[in-house]
Amino acid sequence: MSDILIKGADLVGKGRSDVLISGGRVAETGSITAASLKGTGAEVVDADGLVLLPGLVDLHTHLREPGREDAETVRSGTRAAAKGGYTAVCAMANSYPVADTAGVVEQVAALGRAAGYADVQPIGAVSVGLGGERLAEIGAMAHSAAAVSMFSDDGHCVSDARLMRRALEYVKTFDGLIAQHAEEPRLTEGAQMNEGTVSAELGLPGWPSVAEESIIARDVLLAEYTGARIHFCHISTRRSVDIIREAKARGVAVTAEVCPHHLLLTDEAARSYDPVFKVNPPLRREADVLALRAALAEGVVDAVATDHAPHAPQDKDCEWAAARPGMLGLETALSISVLALGGPEDVDWDVVAERTSRTPARIARLEGHGHDPIAGAPANFTLVDPARSWTVVPAELASLSRNTPYAGMELPVTIQATFLRGRATVLEGKLVEETTV
Numbered sequence: 001m002s003d004i005l006i007k008g009a010d011l012v013g014k015g016r017s018d019v020l021i022s023g024g025r026v027a028e029t030g031s032i033t034a035a036s037l038k039g040t041g042a043e044v045v046d047a048d049g050l051v052l053l054p055g056l057v058d059l060h061t062h063l064r065e066p067g068r069e070d071a072e073t074v075r076s077g078t079r080a081a082a083k084g085g086y087t088a089v090c091a092m093a094n095s096y097p098v099a100d101t102a103g104v105v106e107q108v109a110a111l112g113r114a115a116g117y118a119d120v121q122p123i124g125a126v127s128v129g130l131g132g133e134r135l136a137e138i139g140a141m142a143h144s145a146a147a148v149s150m151f152s153d154d155g156h157c158v159s160d161a162r163l164m165r166r167a168l169e170y171v172k173t174f175d176g177l178i179a180q181h182a183e184e185p186r187l188t189e190g191a192q193m194n195e196g197t198v199s200a201e202l203g204l205p206g207w208p209s210v211a212e213e214s215i216i217a218r219d220v221l222l223a224e225y226t227g228a229r230i231h232f233c234h235i236s237t238r239r240s241v242d243i244i245r246e247a248k249a250r251g252v253a254v255t256a257e258v259c260p261h262h263l264l265l266t267d268e269a270a271r272s273y274d275p276v277f278k279v280n281p282p283l284r285r286e287a288d289v290l291a292l293r294a295a296l297a298e299g300v301v302d303a304v305a306t307d308h309a310p311h312a313p314q315d316k317d318c319e320w321a322a323a324r325p326g327m328l329g330l331e332t333a334l335s336i337s338v339l340a341l342g343g344p345e346d347v348d349w350d351v352v353a354e355r356t357s358r359t360p361a362r363i364a365r366l367e368g369h370g371h372d373p374i375a376g377a378p379a380n381f382t383l384v385d386p387a388r389s390w391t392v393v394p395a396e397l398a399s400l401s402r403n404t405p406y407a408g409m410e411l412p413v414t415i416q417a418t419f420l421r422g423r424a425t426v427l428e429g430k431l432v433e434e435t436t437v
């Protein structure tokens with residue numbers, strides 16, 4: 001692997017510098033001339049006008065392998081991740097078979113290594129088969145080669161309070177984390193979209209905010225009682241933010257993520273009856289979007305997570321009620337995050353780095369990720385052009401699926417390059433086709 005000299009990048013928005021990468025780590029920063037490197041064979045990457053960020057880390061990715069390789073594979077999903085500026089993704093457990101044993105999580109991690117586009121950290125299921133009844137082999141997954149520290153039944157809520165209590169007590173023994181999909185199932189039976197005036201007008205059964213908020217309130221109390229860490233997936237309402245803010249003020253070990261689509265889109269989109277806008281939790285009201293944006297800027301919401309949820313055409317190109325919930329996210333997340341945090345000209349890149357990389361890396365205990373470019377740091381970075389916008393063309397996405405809600409939209413900022421431990425996975429905005437680990 002040859003050395004790489006990144007010339008003239010704006011380091012996390014704090015000023016221009018060169019960065020020399022050698023042996024997968026940052027060797028040196030400052031002013032480094034190409035001439036002084038003569039003979040070392042360093043590849044020079046011109047980063048004039050580009051912002052260098054720590055490689056993005058996604059706490060919530062559905063890679064669909066094993067089981068639904070028609071919608072996504074570990075390889076196609078991590079290629080989408082690299083294109084989106086990600087160097088690490090946490091793979092949700094709702095595959096077929098479910099990732100509820102050491103064997104499955106080890107397989108997913110191995111597929112990630114073989115593909116070589118981003119580090120894949122498997123998330124283990126909380127309950128056997130996501131059934132919500134018996135704890136999965138949490139200890140075996142934690143102690144496996146995949147070293148699982150995050151557990152989630154995502155797609156389903158751990159609605160049984162006793163099971164949640166036991167799961168929290170268990171993961172606390174090894175500093176693990178439960179990531180909860182907060183949805184009280186009795187309040188969302190048959191639900192199709194956010195419960196409100198739009199659902200009433202469209203005649204679609206509603207998914208009320210309180211179904212999310214009541215579980216978050218309960219689980220904050222269980223986390224406080226057990227002293228364990230809890231993380232809330234894809235929070236979508238203003239009152240969820242309030243509950244989390246209050247819990248944090250009391251010192252409860254709670255963290256939360258928000259998805260790009262909940263920072264931009266509202267339930268008005270359902271008027272099109274286009275199932276591309278069907279997602280769980282559903283798109284909410286403008287007031288929720290604004291509260292989530294403010295909470296993300298403030299840090300009450302700790303991280304942006306994509307909830308990248310690829311679906312095959314037959315599961316999306318059908319009537320609204322029959323369609324599966326979920327939308328693509330990896331290739332558009334940074335653009336939407338920048339929009340939600342003030343737009344490309346006013347955004348604080350340090351806040352972007354905090355919410356999309358450093359904090360999620362800390363939450364998932366991914367020690368090699370979320371580091372700024374200082375000497376000795378692992379070279380997991382992405383280079384962003386803040387001045388170049390792009391138009392989302394579904395057919396051009398690296399994902400195997402096409403269910404993006406942003407088709408045809410012009411979005412700010414483009415990913416120019418991504419480096420995974422000093423090796424380019426994306427260069428000049430394009431995937432590097434040969435990746436050898």
Ligand SMILES: NC(=O)N[C@@H](CC(=O)O)C(=O)O
Pocket residue numbers: 062094154155156181278279280281307309310324325326327
């Ligand atoms: N978000 C979704 O609408 N769908 C997710 C499941 C989930 O995140 O709950 C999926 O796996 O498709």
Ligand SMILES: [Zn+2]
Pocket residue numbers: 154155156181233234280281
């Ligand atoms: Zn979920």
Ligand SMILES: [Zn+2]
Pocket residue numbers: 060062092154155307309
């Ligand atoms: Zn999900």
